[in-house]
Amino acid sequence: MLRRRADLLRSIRDFFHARGVLEVETPCLSRAGATDPAIESLAVTLPEGCVWLHTSPEFPMKRLLAAGAGDIYQIARVFRAGEAGRFHNPEFTLLEWYRVGFDHHRLMAEVDDLVRELA
DSSP states (O other): OHHHHHHHHHHHHHHHHHTTOEEOOOOSEESSOOSOTTSBOEEEEETTEEEEEOSOSHHHHHHHHHTTOOSEEEEEEEEOBTOOSSSOOSEEEEEEEEOTTOOHHHHHHHHHHHHHHHO
């Protein structure tokens, strides 16, 4: 399973690299929790005070977009309270990407291309 996971991650990176999409890495800690009432953030207490583990890299990635980063993606470890169970874990891996100028039809086609390539 470790090798299959590593192969999957490499294939995702190859997919986006071939399309000129830049891999980014954003901070996991934030001064605020999730704003979505259906998603519960996990808090971490540091000597400086309470911070939150991100539930998604969405907000820092959108800041990169606003700064002109262009097409970007991230394979991020994310954290959500209340997600533990038989099929859920409070920590998991999430793929998030943004394509400048793509409408929903182009994004859906790209999702289809990605799934077909990974399958």
